[in-house]
Amino acid sequence: MGEDVHGTAEARTVTTRVPTRLDRLPWSRWHWMIVVGLGTVWILDGLEVTIVGSIASRLSQEGSGLAITDAQVTGVGAALYVAGACSGALFFGGLTDRYGRKKLFLVTLSVYLAATALTALSFSAWWFFLFRFLTGFGIGGEYAAINSAIDELIPSKYRGRVDLIINGSYWLGAMGGALLSVLALDTRLFALDIGWRLAFGLGVVLGLVILLVRRHVPESPRWMLIHGRSEDAERLVGEVEDRVEREIGHSLPQARGKMTVHQRGPVGFGEIARTVFRAYPRRATLGFALFIGQAFLYNAITFGFGSILVRFFDVPTGSTGYYFAVIALGNFFGPLLLGRFFDTWGRRPMIAGTYILSGLLLFGTAAVFDAGLLNATTMTLCWCVVLFFASAGASSAYLTVSEIFPMETRAMAIAFFYALGTAAGGITGPLVFAGLTESGIVSDAVLAFSIGAALMLVAGLVAVFFAVAAEGRSLEDIATPLSAVNDESPA
Known part of the structure; x- marks a missing residue:
């Protein structure tokens, strides 16, 4: 199972079975360690975003220890977090392809931890804004480093469902953030200037636990293989095979x-x-359509969520969190329950199906809302069903761009499309939807829903024609590495 090496040490040609040896592994405790060490960052992201939204009113209160307004927290603070995430994804994405997955997923988590801890110590608005930007900077870098590492370490048979569930775990963090904020903001338990700091502090504690596990996650053997470390890659895969064989009690089949x-x-x-846009223009169009579609659908719903419940259904402001928990649960169950079908039924029908179905369901929701046939509970249930499918589709966008481009460009491709989607969701989305959903006019909210639904339908139709049948296939088969010798890229 070793390698054949030709040429000089500086420019070697290596023949290896490392990718097929990784892909033929059965699921094991080693893979669970990868999932826990790398995948839990999405929970932190969901926790971060939800906590800030929940504590905005507390930060602006007199006695909070911070001279800041509600609008500054949800406006400037949120925009800087988004800007940081976009910048971090692009900055760390290039470094991840250049210097390796492991170095960068340790660095990005460390940036997140330090910035979150310093956010908790905020004493003025500028300090808060600075470290919100840097927190986003670390989280954005995580998306590029982690998605590339997960896809290169998880066997091809399980790659789709694992990637979807991990990306969908954002909503577990969102639910946790909502519940944590209720506890942290209870002045019977914590003073005005302490509770919100503790909420940020919990993110640091969780991040430290993840960092301890992540230290044991190895570098991607695929990355090592093309960066002059083929002996290390062979040795690492051999050690993993030995661990798996001891666990299952028999020898693995020949790769x-x-x-x-x-x-x-x-x-x-x-x-x-040149590789992403010239060699793979159809795939670049697919990635663009998927990220823009999901970004606008989520903004169409989330920007109108609270105001629609309050304005049209007389839900008390303090009770909207319970409705949010239901929606978040639907978001998580989508990837959890539908993820395996992306590996069995296939990428094309599932990506196209989840996008088109969620778009149609949102159009239907807009129609019955416009007709005055919904109340707060049924409206929330409609959203929950829409997002059950939309969440699986949105998660598949991250999966798609992480597996359809050559390995040498993988992290940067993830970073580019993530930054594109995040910018659309965090910059263009608010500009388009904020006024529509807060106007108090039913037709305006219906228009917001219709825009999001239409873009999901367009993305689904693009997937019908351009989605790649990546299920069960090696990453090297889906997109031939630029370093490959005597091979051609797939269509």
Whole structure:
């Protein structure tokens, strides 16, 4: 199962079975360690975003220890967090492809931890804004480093469902953040200037636990293979195989299929751009459509969530959190229950189906809302059903861009499309939807829903024609590495 090496140490040609050896592994405790060590960052992201939204009114109160207004927290603070996430994804994405997955997923989590801890110590608005930006900077970097590492370490048979569930776990953090804020803001338990700081502090504690586990997550053998560390890659995969064989009690089957690569230095941004947009234009169009569609659908609903319940259904402001918990639960159960079908029924029908179905359901919700046939409970249930399918679709957007481009460009491709979607959701989305959903006019809210639904339908139709049948296939088969010798890229 070893490698064949030709040429000089500086520019070697290596023939190896490392990718097929990783893909033929059965699910094991080692894979659970990967999931826990890398995947739980989405819970932190959901926790962060929800906590800030929930404590905005507390931060603006006299006696909070911070001279800031509600609008500054939810406006400037949120925009800076989004800007930080976009910047971090692009900055760390390039470094992840250049210097490896492990180095960067340790660095990005450390940036998040330090920035969150310093946010908890905020004494003025500028300090709060600065470290909200840096918190987003770390989280954005996480998306590129973590998605690339997960896809390269998880066997192809399970890659789709694992990736979807991990991305969907954001909503577990969102539910946790909502419940935590209720506890932290209870002045019977904590003073005005202490509770909100403790809420941020919990994010630090959880991050430290994740960091301890993450220290044991290895570098991607696929990345090592093309960056002059083929012996390390072979040794690491051998150690994993030994662990798995001891766990299952019998020898693993022989891995089939070899790959020959010419080891090379880092790939520049110019080559990445040419590869993504010139060599794979259909796939780039697919990634663009999927991220824009899900970003606008989520903004169409989430920006109108609270105001619609309060304005049209007379729900008390303090009770909207309970409705949010139901919606968040639907968001999590979508990827959890539908994820396996992306590996069995296939990527194309499931990606297209979840996008188109969620778009149609949102159109239907808009129609019955416009007709005055809903109350707060049924409106929430409609949203919950829409987002059950939309969440699986949105998670599949991250899966798609992380597996359909060559390995040398993977982290940067994830970073680019993530930054694109985040910017659309965090910048364009609010500009389009905030006024529509807060006007108190039914037709305006219906228009917001219709825009989000239409873009989901368009993205679903793009997936019908452009989605790649990646289920059960090796990453190297889906997109041939730029370092591969005597091979051609797939269509």
